[in-house]
Each structure stands twice: as C-alpha cells, then as structure tokens.
Amino acid sequence: MAIRALLKRNTYYDSITLMSVAQAVKDLPGVEDVGVVMATELNRELLHNSNLLPVAFLAKQETTPGPEDLLIVVRTIDEAHAEVALTVAEKRLTSPGDRGDSGARVGVRAGTLVEPYLEGRSAGSLEIALRRDKTANLAVITVAGEHAWLEAEQALHHGLHVFLFSDNVPIVYEQQLKALALRKGLLMMGPDCGTAIINGVGLGFSNVVPRGSIGIVGASGTGMQQITCLIAAAGLGVSQAIGTGGRDLSEAIGGVMMRSGLEMLADDPQTEVIILVSKPPAPRVAHELLAAMRLAKPVVVVFPGAVPEQFAVSGNVHLVRTLTEGAVLAVSLAGGDPSRVPGKSTPLMYDLTAERKKLASSQRYIRALYSGGTLCDEAMLLLSERVGAMASNIPLRPEWALAPGEMYRGHTALDLGSDEFTRGRPHPMIDPRLRLQYLARAAEDPETAVILLDIILGFCAHQNPAAVYVPAINQARATATAVGRSLQVIVSLCGTEGDPQRLSMQRTALEAAGALVFESNVAAALAAASFVSDADTSATFQAEEIDHD
Template structure:
C-alpha cells in the first residue's frame, strides 16, 4: 500500500500503520494527525497522506480502497468467517496438533498471545517488538522449562525443519544448525553456506535482546540444547552482535559441553574470547563463520567463496574520483550487516559516524544529516516509525540515497540488498533505478560516483540471486557475494 500510493503523481508523503501512540507521534511530526486519528485504537488502521490537491486525494482514496479490497479477497478457507478462530486457543481446539505459533501483533498484545501459545505446548516465533524485557524474561523462562523455543520478541528470521519464518531465504537442507540473535546475520550465513554447497538443518532466531545482561541468553541456551540433541545437526554456528560480557562466559561454557563442533561469531566483540576448547572455532566475521562451518561439515580445509575481481573496478573508480571525494555513505536495511561493515572500518582505523554507534563519539548529532563517513541502519525505529522496514519497501531508502549522492564530498555509496521470503519482490530493481538517477545527477555536476552492494540471497529465492545481481550490475554497481567483502572493497576505494 505504501509503495503503490507513494508512487502516485501528486503524493508528497504517506504513513500507514496501526493506531499506536508511536504511530500517532509520527503522524503528528508529518502534520497529519487529525482528531479522528488521535482517537483511534491500536486495532485501527491509520493512513496519513500529504497530497498537492483535492483531485489527488480523491485518486488516493480510490486506489487505497482498491488495494485493501484486493488484499482481503475471497476466503481460501473451508471454514466460514463466523467460524474462523479468533484466538490461538480456539485454533488449537479446531485443529489439534499445531506445534508452532507465529505471532505479529502490536507489542501491547504480543506477550499475552505468546503466553497463550506456550500454554498450548507450542514453540513461539514472536516477530512483534515493543515487548518489555520483564515479559520477555518470563516468556523465555516458561518456554525453557518445557523445552520449547521462545524465538523473540523482535525475532526476524528462523528456518525450522526447512520452513522459513519471517525474513528467511530458500536454502538447502543440510547438517549445519544456526543459532542467531540477528536476523540478517542468520540470512547472510545461511545463504553463504548454501553458496558453498552445504545446507541448514535448523536456523533458530532468538531476538536481539537475548544475549543482553538481563535476558541472559535464555533462548540461545535452549536452542543449543535442542541442536545438540538433533541428529540431523552435525555442526552448530552461533552468531550475534556483541553480547553482554557476563553472558559470553555462560555461552562459551555451554558450548564446551557440546559433543559437536561449534563455530562462534560475536561481531565486534571487544574482549578476546578465552579458554576456548577444541570443539569451538572463533570467527570475526559472517563470511568466515560460513566458511569454517562448511569446512567442518565437509572435512575440507580448502573452502572459499567465488572470487570477485575488484581490481579493475577500484582502478577505474579511483581514476574518476576527484580529490574532494573522500567519504562513504552506507545505507543498510540489515542491522547486523551495518554492524559488520562498521567493524571492518574500525579495524582498519577509518573513522565514521552512525545512528547505531558502538561508542558515543561515533554518534551522529542528527541522523537526518550525514557527516564524513556515515553508516546508517535504516531499519532502526527512527526510519521505520509508521513506515515499512526497508527490506519490505526498499524505496524508502531512495530519497536518502539521492541526498547522499548530491554531496560533492561523497565518493562511494554502499548498500545491502536482501532477498528471500518476506522481502520486496524486486529490491535490486528499486535500488538500481535510484543508482541510475543519482549517477545522472552527479554527472550533470561534473562528478562520478561509485556504488557497492552486498547481495544476500540464493538462486532458489523468489527474487533469484543471479537476476537481481544482473539488474544491479547493469547500472554499474559492483556486487559482492558477502557483506564483509563489500565493506572491505569500499574501504579500499577510499584509500586512493
């Protein structure tokens, strides 16, 4: 709805969301909050639109009604609308045997629905965010006591018995199990494993707060136990942004007791991991984690991803860039991919600013205004309040990309393109069109720009990896098979 309406002539801005306080605040900032919208409940759908005239408004209303009617469509169920279950408990009564609940409701209701699912003996995949830490801890303790998985809240990705949940890719089945407190981290590692010819037994998301001090890794520990007991899992990979130091020791101690090889990648962990046993392999980036896991699964020490000849691209780019073009602007949909890229720059001693800094000195004073080298996680709340996540609607990154491309000091624009279930049907097409527009504008100003992208996906994904890669390359984007490579290539472009 957001994408289709925003592309209509005369539409200046649009916000679509439920009637939560947060969304009302977003409408107010856009000067679109009416009395009716302010009186709405979290069960109500809010649509705020800014248009140039009444004629455009009439067209928008007609198009909106058409889109919503098409989405509703005829029921595909044999059960009448009156008989449709209105609760998890009722659904289980009508069809006993369910063992997984996928929950995506406003945060104020999410914990209640998750408790109901756990009472029915189900595993829970909780996509919803804005759930209190106290509720999260209680839910996870309840699940752990029953050997159930409480994935989330704010869990973006899992693959259970080959079934993708949330944002997930179509990957081969295999012997490598993944536990991740990062949705895009799971997607990157699982797709690289697929690219290397191996497959996934299970991929268990935990939610981003699981390895915090308060939550203490409750779902991670349960997931490790389940994968240890799973005969189809021969290798275990554990990935996360930097966990709380108090939790690191707990996870390492657990991993030492597992009678299977364990690959651990805590991105950007500032404290070296100590007392690591023979069954544990420590990795510093997501590409390395995938390579090590495949090596352990195959028994080979010679596992490598396809080589990308970037020398020609770097040489051409450096010959075209002016001396005044010194900076990168990185626009990410994946938070973990943003974190990994910043880690690359940090390790190379290249300073940067971000809306998700690891230290205060790296923080942008205003996230709407980039400074020097800037890394933006555009899936963060500031950019997604009342709007879809950029993985759902990549066009929301386009205005920022064009703005960054207009800065005469910018040399490179780095971005990610994430494929798979749940993602936009043609994210490369959206970004490629923006790249073309940005290049044309820069050329009129007498400048050239370089564009680098990391493409996360597989040939089996609905969008198809090769097709998406070709779309980007047709506009001169250098496409890397891993985010780690894309970040390193970008850093090299700045060393002219």
Template sequence: MIQRYDEVEGRYIDSVLLMQITRDLEKEKGVSKAAVMTGSRANLEVMRNIGFEPPSGVKDTSVIIAVEADSDEAAKAAIDKAFDLMDRRTQEASAASMTLDDVGTAIGKSDLPVVFISTPGEHVKEVASKALDAGAHVHIFSSNVPLETEVMLKRKGHEKGLLVMGPDAGTTILNGKGLGFANAVRRGDVGIVGSSGTGIQELSVLLHKGGLGVSAAIGVGSADLSAEIDGITTKDAVAILKDSRYLFVIAKKPDEKVRREIVDMMKDIPSSFISLGESGEATTGKTYQTGYIDDAVAHALRELGMKPFPAAQKPPRADLNGRRLLRGFFVGGSICYQAQAILARKGTKVHSNAPADKAYTLPPDWKDLSVCIDTGAEEYVVGKPHPMIDPKARNAMVVEESKRPEVAVILIDVVLGFGSAQDLLEGLEGLAKGPIIIASICGTDDDKQGYAKVRAGLEKIGALVFDSAGQAAEYAGDLMKGASG
C-alpha cells in the same frame, strides 16, 4: 491537483497491508500519490513530508487515507477503493477458522508446532503466553517487548520444554522451512543459533555456497544473550543442536558471563561462536571464537574438509576524484554492524545509528561524515514495513546520496529470500554516476527473487557485486584508503 482525506476508526490493519493498499491506489487512474497509514505522529510527519496535509485531531489508532489526484472524481474513487480493499481484508480475517484458544486441540502427536507472532509488541505477552499454554514453541518476530515480559516468557517456555524464539527474532529455519526472513538453503547437518536475523541469513547462505547444509537455525531474539535474559533460549537451543556436525552461535555484544557459559556448553563439539565485530580470535576446546561471519565459515569449511572460499578481491587503485565520504545503507542490522567493524579495521571510521562503537553514534547532522545506516532500525520503520519488505525508502536514500559530490563509495546489502520483497532494487535505477557502488547479495539460486536476476540488475546499475557482506565491506575499506580527507 485535488487532495482528499478520510479517517477510519476502530479497525486494525497491519502496516504491510496498508503499504500494499497505498501501492494499489497509486496505480489508479488519475491518482498521482497516495498514503494509507495509521495516524501516529511519526506517520503524519511522513505524510507532510510527501506533500499531504492530514487533518488535525486524528487518533493515532485510526487509519488515515490520503489521496492526490487530477480530479475530485478520481480522488473519491481511490478512497472508495481503499475502503473496498480494507473490507476484503476484514472478511478474509473473519474467514480464518481458528482462534488462539483452538491451537492446543489442533496440535497432532507428530507435529512440531510453532506459533509465529508478528503482532504489535504490546500484545506479545498475552499471545505468546496462550501459545505456550497450548504446548507450542513460539517465534516472536515483533519488537518493542519489555525485557521483563521476555524473561517471563522464556522462563515459562524453558519450564515447559518449549523454545521462545524472540522477541525481535528475524529468522528461524526448521525442517528446511523459513520463518520470518530466511533464504532457501540446503538442508544438512550444521546447526545455527543466533540473536541476529540477517547474521543467521548471511551465515546460512555462505554455508550453502560452501557446500554445507543447515539442520536448523534458531533465532533467539536480539536480547537473549544479555545479562537480564541470561541466554535462556540460546542455551536451550545449543542443548537441542549438540548433535550437529558443526554448530554456530552468532550474537551481537553478548554479556561476558553468558558468553562463557554458552562456549562451555559448545566446547566439546566442532563449533564457532561469532561475536559480531569483535576483534581477535580465540579457541576454547573445539570452539573457535571470532568477530566475523566469513572467518567462522572459513574455519568450519577447513574443519570439515571442504574447499575454502576464494579470498576477497583487492580493488585496483581507484581515482576517487577528491571524493572522501562513504555511505553505507543497509537493510540488515547485523550486516551494518559487521561492516562498521571491518571499515574501522581498514582505517575508515564511520558513524552509525546502530553504532558498533558508541563514540561513533550518528549525530543529527551527519552529511559531512562517513556513515553506515541501519535502515531497518526503529526510527526508520515506525508505522512502516521493514525495508526488506518495502525497499523503496532505503533505495531512495541511496539515490539521493549518490548525487552528492563528496560521496566516494556507497555500500549496500541486498537480502533475498522468503519475507523479502520481490523487487529489491526498486528505485535504484535513478543512481547518479560518480560514487563507486558496492553491493553484497545475501541469497541463493533457489531464492524466490532469483539470485542471477538480482545480480544482473545490480550490475546493470553499475554496482560491483559480492556474495559476501564481509568481502564487500573489506573492498569498500580498501577503496576508502585512497579517499582524500
């Protein structure tokens, strides 16, 4: 086998496009593997892990093309193809007709203008400031934005009467359309405000399945309910959505003072405040407070006179054959977070890279522990697309762990919708028999991946499938009560 490398300097190409170019090269005749990535230290390590030896001294801003092929000609042809694909991208970009400076003049009187930002985090300050100056709301998908920048942008937006959704906002739904990762849910009169992207997705899908529809779901970014940000966007969004038939706010670890202020704004309308994973329920005025998405949805259905969901099924007494460990591999951070709390309540303590309880932070060597891993967390996506866009790496972890004789239960989430990849089960066909596979689908019949097709695919590989991530975690927790050790 022949390996060839090339380095491209001074050209910006985003990680999703680089992934697509990699996939295209791998389909070329004679090519056994390829990697096209920016030259960050983490990416060079990824290349070494898959058997490449990238040249030394590459710049971390360069794009590195690595190809392994059965002949030098095939490797050269693949490198040429990579350049060709990158050139096409550059041409497409220069064909775009508008710059940020043109946005202001392009906004019509009846428009609801939103600038959707998915640049690297260090460029958000400049881009979002220009967007606000142009009179547009902003949805910032990018993460790694300093808190002081977020405060500055949100204060500026608030003064101008514009929403700053994010940074690190995965999901927003406006006028029935999704920005970022979002499911095809029915339009209606229920409002959602949330600091957790997959939390909003799971909530909107469960409401859809319960017969309700969403007027708007406003993603505010993961830090909005912190003491530093003071819930600026959440408060603005709650004020905007106060005429909803029912209103949800969903958050992870909100600051106590910020939570009180927001609940105070909500308490006169039928509503739920979900603080993910928190134990105990409370009611303040008309606002129900809970730690679980399913519980809040059940409350809303009851309040609005809708039919309740069927209760979670209890597992039969399963023989786990001496297997004792649980593996949760999630693409949704909020789903991972909620699962930890449910499992803990059921008596299975799990360690996590995104721990609900810091005492259970994932140690470097976790192979002998039960774990819930958020595979969308920073350490897993440096220089790579999010696992909802490219699920191969997450699915490879699932397959690898299914081969371990100690693993009793594997819990996964599959999140459909706009923004997610078309084939979310890619690579899972190699699952070993032994562990019980429990999967939740966050999706509707109208999602582009096809709910029925994904469900059938999961059942084909032997998974027990749930329509709610909460119910899937409950089932896993009940099963683990029978695990030894």
C-alpha cells in the same frame, strides 16, 4: 493529480501485510504512489517527504492520528482512480485471502525439533486455531509490540513454541517470556526474531536454501540469512536455523534461548556442525556461554569483531570474527569446499583502483545504509579498522553516536532496521522508501565517495528490490555527474537463486545500473574501504582471507 486518504482508527496490521497491500495498490492503473502505514509521527513525516501527506484530510480530523491508527494515502492522476485505489486497499485489508500471499499460516507438530506444516485457513484467535488442530505446537506472532507479549505469553501457556516477529517489546516482558518458556521446555524465538528455518520451512525473513548438516542458532536475523546463503552458494545445506531475537545475548537476557537452541541442535541427528551467531554480545554473557559449551559436535561461534584473546575457547569450539569466515569454516568442517563460499575472489571482478581515481578530492566519506543490524555492525567493525570513526545510530563507541536529527557525520553507517526507524512502519527490507530518501541525500552531499547498501532477498522481503533500487542508483549517480562528481554504489546482496527474487536476476539489474555487487558483506565493506583508505586494495582483501582447506 489527486491525493486521497482513508483513516481506520484503532486498527493494526503487521508490516508484511501493509507492504503487500501497498504494492498491490501501487500496481493499479493511474496510481502514482501509495502509503499504507500506521500513523506514527515518523510515518507522517515520511509521507510528507514523499509528497503523500494528506494535509487537508488530516486537518478535518478531531484528533491527530497516532500509532494505533491505520492511514491509507494514494496519489493518483485523478479523483476517479483515487476512489478505485482506496476501495481496493480496503478490500485487500479486510479479505485475508486477498492480500497477495498464500493465506497460509504455520503450525507445528511435535518432533525432535518442531516440525512445520501449512494450514490454509486463517484464524481470528489462538483459541480458534488450536480448536482446528490440537496437535499444533508453534505460534507465529506479528502483532504490535505493545500487545505481542500478551499473545506470546498465552501461546506459551498453551504449550506452544513461539516465533515472535514483533519488535518494540519491552525487555522486561522478554525476560518474563523466556523464563516461562524455559520452565516449560519451549522455544521462545524473539521478540524481534526476524528469521528461522525449522525442518526446511522458513519463518519470517528467510531464504530458499537446501537441507543439509549445518545447524544454526542465532541472535541475529540478517546474520543467519547471510550465513545460510553463503553455505548454499558453497553447495551445502542447513538442518535447522533457530532464531532467538537480537537481545538474547544482552546482559538483561543472559543467553537463555541461545543455550536452549544449542541443546536442541546437539540432540538433532541431522545436525553435524553447529554455528552460533550473534550481534556483539555482552562480554560476561559471552564468556559464560563459551565456558559452559561442552558439545561433541564442532561449534563455530561468530561474534562480529571478536579476537581469540577476548574469549577462551577450547575443544570443538572455534571463534571467528565475520559472517563470511564463519560460513567458510563451517563448510570446511562439514566436508565441503570452502573456496566456493563467496568473498575471496569477488573483489577481483572489479577494477577498484580505476574506479577510485574517478573521485573528486572532496569525496572522502563512506555512507552505509543498512537494513540488517548485524550486517551493519560487521561493516562498521571492518571499516573503522581501516578508515577510523564511524558515526552511527548503533555506534561501536559512545562518542561515535549521531546526535538527534543528524543524518551524516563523516564516515557514517546507519541501521535503518533498528527500532527507532520501524516503530509503526514496515521494515526497510519490505518497504525501502525511507532508505531511498537517505540514499538521495547522500548522493547530494559533495563529501560522499561511496554509498554502501545491503539488499536482502527471500520470503517477506520486497518482491523485486532491483526494480526500486536501480532507478534510485541511476538518479544518485546522475546527481553526482551533474556537478562533476563520480559516485560509487556498492551493494551487499544476500540471497539465493531459489529465492522468489532470484539472486542472478537482481545482480544483473544492479550491475547494469553501475553498482558493484558482492554476495559477502565482508567483501562489500572492504571494497567500500578501498575507495577512501590509503591501504593497498589487494592487501586489504588478503588480510581478511581465511583458508581452512
């Protein structure tokens, strides 16, 4: 076995590029494992835990590599294969057209809403791109967070709408960027905007869904993905899905881009029903946004965990508390069949009572490992109502916060896509290695009854998550079996049949490994609760059913 490394100082690549290169190298003959990461302390720890840390190589460096440095590490069967692997990795990084994607870049021409087109040539700078096509009016930015705001500001000054995928942008810069966009009448989608679909073209993490009459504006990337996939499963489609970035409804930002997105959808002739979705909003901002909402089109507002008594809504505005409920109501308002939205009947596919009887008396807790923040929030809200306190890195209450270095405490839900886990590292939707480590630790814990995962398909996500998670699920269940325990794994699977990974193919593989698979995150969370709650299972699911026929 050989471990070889290559260090490129002051060199940055976005997480999508790093993951595509890592996957290509891992597929080479003789390669056992590979890491292509920015050399943050957290990433070096991840390499260490994966038996990939090049200790001797790092000891020879004059200074310890940091977040601004790119570290490539390969573990191979011998030195010759290691040399080939490093050469291929470097070549793919320096040859944009050879990174495993189409080489396409998205630009936009003016229209009622921004209208995407594809430009096959990459450009080294914004100025070069604009010289190539002076009619482009959208910039997609994925550079490091500390630099991203400068690029976004420059794009706005050039009159471009901005899709800012980068996270870890200080909130003061987000305030400045959105104020500038508002003055110029532009969309500032982000920072940390993971998802958008503009006139049928997906940006960032997005799924293949049909065009239709339901428009979405969201301060939640995975929330929008869940809703668009549920709508597609019901046979309807999406006109536009405008992302705002997860902090848009915070006290500091005040819903600036949410208001702009609502105005655009109100004016869009293809949009007949509007969905507004957000992570739990700041109460004052939510109240002001709802009070100012005077649209002729029906609007479904999805605030996780919200109840009508919290917010005053009137006219065409409908408030719901879960993503599934939002999809059901929007499909009904758009003239579709809400019974086709996944979530109501799927729990009946499995005998949850029989599965629960297999658990040992020590198995009392749910361990939820999420890549989507809104999906994690939604699961925690539903679970806490049924099983009590949910410890988390994004806690619903301050007293439920995990202490530094604490992995699990009782019922636990982790958002592994939050900033502290993605600084200098690919998002877990792209690179699942960190989550696999947490999964293995949960399986070893004799108190773990259920492991709850979200797996999200679509563009930019891992090209075949089942190929990674099936062996991990098999190992986790074998770990429990070896000491006389049963372990249940529940998967909230978000995707469509049109996605590159194919929903049905992923479901079949995961179920073959013994996982219980739900397309509705609500159904997945309630199924998990049924394993550790004394409440009647059928009653639990009935309580969350919403009938808008």
